[in-house]
Amino acid sequence: QVQLVESGGGSVQSGGSLRLSCAPSYSSYCMGWFRQAPGKEHEGVAAIDSDGSTSYADSVKGRFTISKDNAKNTLYLQMNSLKPEDTAMYYCAADFVGGFCYLLISRFGYWGQGTQVTVSS
Numbered sequence: 311q312v313q314l315v316e317s318g319g320g321s322v323q324s325g326g327s328l329r330l331s332c333a334p335s336y337s338s339y340c341m342g343w344f345r346q347a348p349g350k351e352h353e354g355v356a357a358i359d360s361d362g363s364t365s366y367a368d369s370v371k372g373r374f375t376i377s378k379d380n381a382k383n384t385l386y387l388q389m390n391s392l393k394p395e396d397t398a399m400y401y402c403a404a405d406f407v408g409g410f411c412y413l414l415i416s417r418f419g420y421w422g423q424g425t426q427v428t429v430s431s
Contacts, residue, residue: 312420314402319425326392326429332385332402332422340411342418343376343387345398345427354413355400356387365413369395392429399424 318330330343342357356376358364364376375388385402403418411417 312404314404314420314422316400316402316422316425319400319427321428321430322392324392324394324429324431327388327390328392328427330387330389330400330402330425330427332387334383337380337383338404338406338420339408340405340417341376341378341385342403342411342413343385343400344403344415344418345396345400347398350398352401352415353398354415357411357413357417358385359411363411365411367413389427392427394429394431396427397429398427400427 314332316332322328339360343355344352345355346352354367355370356366358376373391377386401424402422404420405418
């Protein structure tokens, strides 16, 4: 069974930064980050395919960066200029099926347990 383990969550002041990590990536075809605040639907945050092409939610463009370190087999989400609205449980997701790497829940077959990010005013 594919195991995805997130780390790097925590509490930070508004305007601060955090870097989330997800390992192992297993060089999957498509990897992404999703988040969910209490009582709300999952929201796609960012995705990256095997060629390095990325996509982002409008709400995080210019602030978040998704990347992969193939040598460490690790996925990252660098989050800068954090806002209280970014407070959520963040989940790493992966899939091994070819095709366009849509930032949709249905695109991903494997999920981590999540790491909490809390941004205070």
